[in-house]
Amino acid sequence: MRRIIAEDPYWTLTTVPYLSNLCLQCIVNNFEEKPIFEELTASQKDFIQERLSLSLPLHLTANLITDGVYWKRCCKQKWDVCDVSHYDHSWKRMFFERHLENIIELFIPNETDPKVVLQMVPLCKHYVKRLDISQLLPPIKEPQREEEEDGSDMATDTEYDGPGIEHFDFGILLKKLTNLEELHLTYGFKHCGMNFEWKMFEMTDRDCESLAKALKSCRTLKLFRLHQSHIEDKKCRLLVKYLLDHPSLRVLDFSHNLIGDSGARAIGKLLTKSKLEVLNMCDNNISGVGAKAIAHALSKPSSLLSLNLRLNHLTDEGGEAIAKAMLKNNTLLHLHLGGNKMTWLTAFALSEVLVQNNSLKSINLSCNKLGEDGGKALEKAMSCNTSVTECDIRLTEVNEQSVSSVNQVVWTNQSLQQKKQAK
């Protein structure tokens, strides 16, 4: 029985549901037994997406329901913070990427069945473009603690390669994710608490080998980032060996590792062979020798656009080598040499580069002891330059006057650049 209540001014007939809506509700209720979705119109799809149960099995919904409200609801239910702009504004992509990341991050080797991961692959392989894995759990510890209790030095543990102490094997996964473009990895452990061991933050040799093979098998990868994982020269060489002929890799990031000169040499080789555009080696142990290897690669024609060697031990040896290489290079746009114990010698060398080179756009020399002489040289060089739009010489003991003059040149260059763009 329905009655019109005279006192209710908001009562309307619209509160009576339409038959079509009832039908759609019926579809929603029986979606698990009889999924009807593709035949519907856009508005009906929206209706259904807003009402579908979130507990439906993924194998039913993954390839049937298009990107939209349903996946938004799924994401909101699972995670509090959801920034869809990081995922090309695709809720579905966000859901599957984060879902897969969660699965991998909670994967315990020898404990979790790898099928759990493999089951997900056919469902999400079309949607996953990026994997940002912030932890990889080690296998459950054996009761042999005394052997592992030497964690003060980083180098001591590298030789240890006990059987079974391996992390998740990416070989089974990367091959099948046909749309994967970015891979961010860190071999670490987030909430270790008082059970801290250095081993938790390392990758084993076998891990490294399997990862290298997996990387080689993933033909679509464009960005590879392996940070804070205690990679030393050996592992670096191994990885680079497998990445040498990668067809699509453009960005390589080994920041916050322990790569030394031999690793830098390998990287230099990689630079000459691949089409790498961005290389980030910040916070490693590269010294002048390694820098020379990289500089050698730079002096040859390469596709590198950005080089980051921040927080290494290049010293003047490496700095001068790179400056020499830059004289021959005209592709590099961004160069970061901050915190490398360089002095006015490097500044002099670089001032030559700034005069001659017209491709370099930004250069960062902060936290080096360039001194007043170096600053003056740079100031002189910058007055002839028109391409550099960013020049960071803070904390370099440079005279304030030269800093201001350099900044002025930089700003004029910026405005010129903007003019060009506006045209």
Add this chain to the structure above:
Amino acid sequence: MEKVDKDPEEAPGRSVLPEKQEAKTRIPTRKIEENPIEEGTEQSKRQEEQEHTKRIIDLQRELTTFVTNIQTAGDAKWLERKAELEESRRIRRERLENDVKTSQEKYDEIVRSWLTLNEKRMLQELHEALNSHQQLCDIIIADKKKLINDLQQELKKRDDHYVKTLRNNEEEIDLLIERMEEQMRTLTNAYREQLGQTETVDQQETEASLAQYKAEWQQEMTELWDKQIAQLTDRRDEVKNYEEKLHDQMLKDADLYNQRLLEENCSKFKVQREHQQKKAADSVEKLLTNIKSYQPSEGKRTSIKRRISGLQKERQSLQNELLRQQKELAQKRETLSKEYKCTMDQYERLQKQVKHFAVADATKFREMWQMCEEERKEQVEKILDLDSQICKHLGVAWERPPLPFMEHSGPIQPQTQAPRPDHQGEEGELSVEKMKKVMELLCDEAGFLMESKVLQLLAPLEKENQTVVKQRALFHSLGIKGEDVPELTDFLSKYKQEQGEQTEDVCAESSDVAKAVETSASTDMSSELIHCSSVLPALRSFLKQRVESRESTAHHRSTVGHTEARDAADYKTYWDSMANVISEDKLKMWDAAERKFRQYHVVLTNISELRSQNERLQRRNAELRVRVQEMAISTVGWSH
């Protein structure tokens, strides 16, 4: 550390400030409408904008440097720490090496002492040696312990330091975040301000331009309307003018057209006439030429021959057609004549029947008449009887009144004896010659009645035939039939004698005719035929008579009774005479006698009644007498 932090922060900040003024002007990306009226304001606007963009760029730079300063400071700190670490590591390593050296020396000493110890045989010596040995070992162990302690202390310090640096880092990160937020805030504020300004400026501009456009539009529209209205009125006037003109033109044109038409017609007729004339002339010429050309050209002749033959054939066919049609006509005529005969026969039969019926009716009438007469006669006889009786009663002498009609039976008898066939028979005796003569006379005199064409046609014929034809035509025109011809001759011959006398009563025609027959017969030989001049009036009168007679005969034929009605007076007198057998006086007498008889009858009835009364009374008397006698007897007895 903090000093290091602050210095680089401020250094670029200070360096930024003087740049602000000198920063080069940038062309505003946003384009402003070129408006000559608002050029001054535009420039100021442009300046404003430039200032704005400058300010924002400065802000951006300042704030980013402000934020990145922390990062670089962090880097520097990290470097410092790294150096420190390395330094401490180096110190530690040196110390360890020293320790190793000293301990090695001591160890060597111990080993040496062990060798000397083995050589010693003396217990006391051995004991001393052992003691020293132990001392050495103790020293080593103490050294080691000291070292370990030192290291552990250092480790603790490091740990504390690490925690401190972590805290520092945290603080720095917090600062970083704070500054970033601040940057964002200030930037957003700046942007908002700019946006607001640009919005207001835009709004003002748009409003101004809108108002201007509106005004312009309104103005233009009003102008347009005015213009259109003016145009419309003009057009209307023009239309009117043109209409009038058109009307005039139309009338003119119509007149002109009519005139032209007339002229043209005239010319056309003329032309036609000329053309016809020409044609005629041409045809004449052609004919002439044809005639001329007939002789020489053989081909033409053959063609003409052919044509002639064709025409002959045509004629033949037409003749055939004519024959056929004649035959048809003859057949038709025959059938029609047959039909005519039949109808004539029928007609005669009908006439016979009519005559027969008339005779029958007459006989019937006569019989009826006789019957009635006889009845009447009887009645008269009866009445006479009655009258005689009455007279006898009354004692009046009765005489039989004279009754002439009782002997013959009414006026009907002589009439039926009228001898018509005799009359005709007499006529048939009229001589043919006389008739012919009359005819000729008639034809001559009444020739004017004939049509001239007929006369013309008749001219070549013989006189006799001519008269016959004329006669027929005349008779036809006069409505006289062939049968009437003898009557006419008779009439005409008679007319002369009757000329002087007055026309007789029509009723007596038959008798007149009879008389005329006698007279004609007498005059036939002696007197000439009627005088020519009197033929026409005679004819006229004859015709009149004929018409009348025809009417009368028609009457006669239709009802015999009507002919009898003519003698009605006769019959009346006859019948009246019968009715008046008893005279008026007698009737009066009869009435008086009746009255008297009635009175007498009444008296007689009274008498008869009184007689019967009397008889009754007598009878009663007798009875009473009887009774008295009886009573007397009885009383006598009684008295006895």
